[in-house]
Amino acid sequence: xxxxxxxxxxxxxxxxxxHQLFAYPFMVNxxxxxxxxxxxxxxxxxxxxxxxxTFAGHTLSVIAFxxxxxxxxxxxxxxxxxxxxxxxxxxxxxxxxxSRRSLSAESAAIGSLQALxxxxxxxxVSLYHGILNGLDSLLFGTFLGITTEQVVVLLAVAGAAVxxxxxxxxxxxxxxxxxxxxxxxxxxxxxxxxxxxxVLGLAVAETSQITGALLVFALLVTxxxxxxxxxxxxxxxxxxxxxxxxxxxxxxxxxxxxxxYPVGFYVTxxxxxxxxxxxVGRALGRRRQLTARLALEAA
Amino acid sequence: MFAHEFVRNALIAGSFxxxxxxxxxxxxxxxxxxxxxxxxxxxxxxGGLAAAVLGxxxxxxxxxxxxxxxxxMGVLGDKAxxxxxxxxxxxxxxxxxxxxxxxxxxxxxxxxxxxxxVRVLFGSxxxxxxxxxxxxxxxxxxxxxxxxxxxxxxxxxxxxNAVAAARGVPVRALGxxxxxxxxxxAAQATQAVGALLLLGLLAAPAGAAxxxxxxxxxxxxxxxxxxxxxxxxxLTLSYVFPTLPPSSMIxxxxxxxxxxxxxxxxxxxxxxxxxxxxDNVA
Numbered sequence: 001x002x003x004x005x006x007x008x009x010x011x012x013x014x015x016x017x018x019h020q021l022f023a024y025p026f027m028v029n030x031x032x033x034x035x036x037x038x039x040x041x042x043x044x045x046x047x048x049x050x051x052x053x054t055f056a057g058h059t060l061s062v063i064a065f066x067x068x069x070x071x072x073x074x075x076x077x078x079x080x081x082x083x084x085x086x087x088x089x090x091x092x093x094x095x096x097x098x099s100r101r102s103l104s105a106e107s108a109a110i111g112s113l114q115a116l117x118x119x120x121x122x123x124x125v126s127l128y129h130g131i132l133n134g135l136d137s138l139l140f141g142t143f144l145g146i147t148t149e150q151v152v153v154l155l156a157v158a159g160a161a162v163x164x165x166x167x168x169x170x171x172x173x174x175x176x177x178x179x180x181x182x183x184x185x186x187x188x189x190x191x192x193x194x195x196x197x198x199v200l201g202l203a204v205a206e207t208s209q210i211t212g213a214l215l216v217f218a219l220l221v222t223x224x225x226x227x228x229x230x231x232x233x234x235x236x237x238x239x240x241x242x243x244x245x246x247x248x249x250x251x252x253x254x255x256x257x258x259x260x261y262p263v264g265f266y267v268t269x270x271x272x273x274x275x276x277x278x279x280v281g282r283a284l285g286r287r288r289q290l291t292a293r294l295a296l297e298a299a
Numbered sequence: 300m301f302a303h304e305f306v307r308n309a310l311i312a313g314s315f316x317x318x319x320x321x322x323x324x325x326x327x328x329x330x331x332x333x334x335x336x337x338x339x340x341x342x343x344x345x346g347g348l349a350a351a352v353l354g355x356x357x358x359x360x361x362x363x364x365x366x367x368x369x370x371x372m373g374v375l376g377d378k379a380x381x382x383x384x385x386x387x388x389x390x391x392x393x394x395x396x397x398x399x400x401x402x403x404x405x406x407x408x409x410x411x412x413x414x415x416x417v418r419v420l421f422g423s424x425x426x427x428x429x430x431x432x433x434x435x436x437x438x439x440x441x442x443x444x445x446x447x448x449x450x451x452x453x454x455x456x457x458x459x460n461a462v463a464a465a466r467g468v469p470v471r472a473l474g475x476x477x478x479x480x481x482x483x484x485a486a487q488a489t490q491a492v493g494a495l496l497l498l499g500l501l502a503a504p505a506g507a508a509x510x511x512x513x514x515x516x517x518x519x520x521x522x523x524x525x526x527x528x529x530x531x532x533x534l535t536l537s538y539v540f541p542t543l544p545p546s547s548m549i550x551x552x553x554x555x556x557x558x559x560x561x562x563x564x565x566x567x568x569x570x571x572x573x574x575x576x577x578d579n580v581a
Contacts, residue, residue: 055383057387058334104330105328105509111333111337111502114498115498119495119499119550120547217387218391218394225385225387225388262399264395265395268392268394268396269396271392279375
């Protein structure tokens with residue numbers, strides 16, 4: 001074994017530490033996989049937050065569980081279960097969202113769908129009696145055990161999702177912000193909604209298998225939410241969202257490498273921390289503006 | 300069926316958990332906050348694990364975490380209503396913290412008495428003790444009484460936040476108080492019967508009640524009846540067919556009621572029903 005590949009702990013010399021990060025193939029794979037997932041999640045997450053479909057996104061990431069359980073029970077390949085259930089879930093969620101949205105009815109329907117999905121998964125597992133392979137990794141991911149082959153699969157799936165969203169970006173943005181005007185302008189709003197959920201569901205299902213649902217969900221929501229706080233401009237927002245997702249993933253992986261605590265903890269804490277900082281900063285800024293205006297009016 | 304103590308315990312505790320979930324769920328659905336309930340059930344896991352790691356009382360950890368989590372959602376959310384993005388961000392962080400505590404817990408204590416305590420978190424309705432039943436009943440009654448005490452102003456604030464605020468209803472305090480109450484119910488249900496039942500019983504019976512009637516108090520009552528009914532149907536099914544897990548059957552019953560309510564009232568018209576409801580209140 002070459003000398004460089006011996007774990008030495010944090011030396012506080014940035015160059016040696018950087019060198020150490022890339023010394024092991026598993027770490028290189030993890031960094032590559034993290035980068036791919038972060039870009040995919042940054043882009044699709046921005047639209048998910050714009051469309052206020054975080055609950056739907058979480059439900060889609062849960063649906064992979066009954067899918068895997070059903071496939072094991074029926075003796076089919078796991079991927080059939082994942083994709084079948086995610087496709088069906090996207091269809092149901094798109095039907096729930098419907099053309100005219102009532103937030104309260106939608107909330108109840110998505111909650112019921114998610115509970116039903118979990119109940120089915122639980123039922124299939126208890127009927128199956130066997131041990132369901134990879135349930136733990138489905139939840140939390142085996143981030144540091146990613147093979148080169150998996151990186152290629154990730155790249156293909158995430159790349160396809162990003163390309164699809166990019167092609168549909170303009171009409172999708174229009175349909176998300178002004179559904180009625182978009183419909184009048186000839187945009188197929190309902191089909192767009194279904195298509196977006198389908199892409200989101202399939203991308204989440206495939207990436208969750210490799211990096212864990214926790215990390216995918218965290219990267220979908222929080223960086224996008226922070227970006228939406230910072231700017232209302234679409235292109236800038238998407239770029240910011242991707243940049244934040246990349247930053248927390250790389251930092252999280254590096255921190256996890258030099259400590260004994262899990263990647264998921266660092267990535268979620270860093271992204272939630274930045275979200276809270278931005279929220280608090282904006283609230284303080286608004287208050288300062290308000291007092292300034294009041295002072296001006298009083299004067 | 301009633302000869303077995305575990306079935307009696309499940310029926311009594313389940314009925315009270317169902318009652319609390321049905322009553323609170325009515326407002327959860329009205330305020331479009333089912334996602335908050337979902338997130339709080341995971342906050343309960345993290346809280347319990349954190350207490351186990353720190354060597355504190357696990358139940359206390361569960362309750363403290365969910366109530367604080369509910370308040371945090373309200374504070375971060377717009378107008379104390381906990382929007383989906385805030386809930387999602389907090390949710391993701393909670394899962395991350397949960398993984399951290401799980402890692403510490405499994406490395407720090409592999410054979411200690413803490414493992415027995417963590418089992419509390421994965422509540423199972425057919426495995427409840429007398430003490431569990433008593434706790435469930437007390438907490439469900441407490442939650443029900445608190446909810447009914449604020450029901451009227453909360454209804455007003457949920458239907459028309461701006462008008463309620465103009466009339467002097469403390470909408471922000473009500474929103475925060477309601478989320479804390481939801482945290483209490485989430486903690487109680489999660490540790491007694493599991494997170495799955497909590498989510499299903501918050502969403503489906505209340506969703507059905509909202510479809511069937513626009514009158515608030517009748518809806519509140521119906522939601523509680525549907526919820527308790529689902530528990531009874533599910534437990535009976537699971538007792539008759541022992542291979543079917545009870546929580547799956549309870550959810551199947553609740554979602555079945557919800558689908559029936561849809562079939563009976565047809566699609567659409569929810570917005571009109573909500574308008575009718577505001578007229579009834581004002």
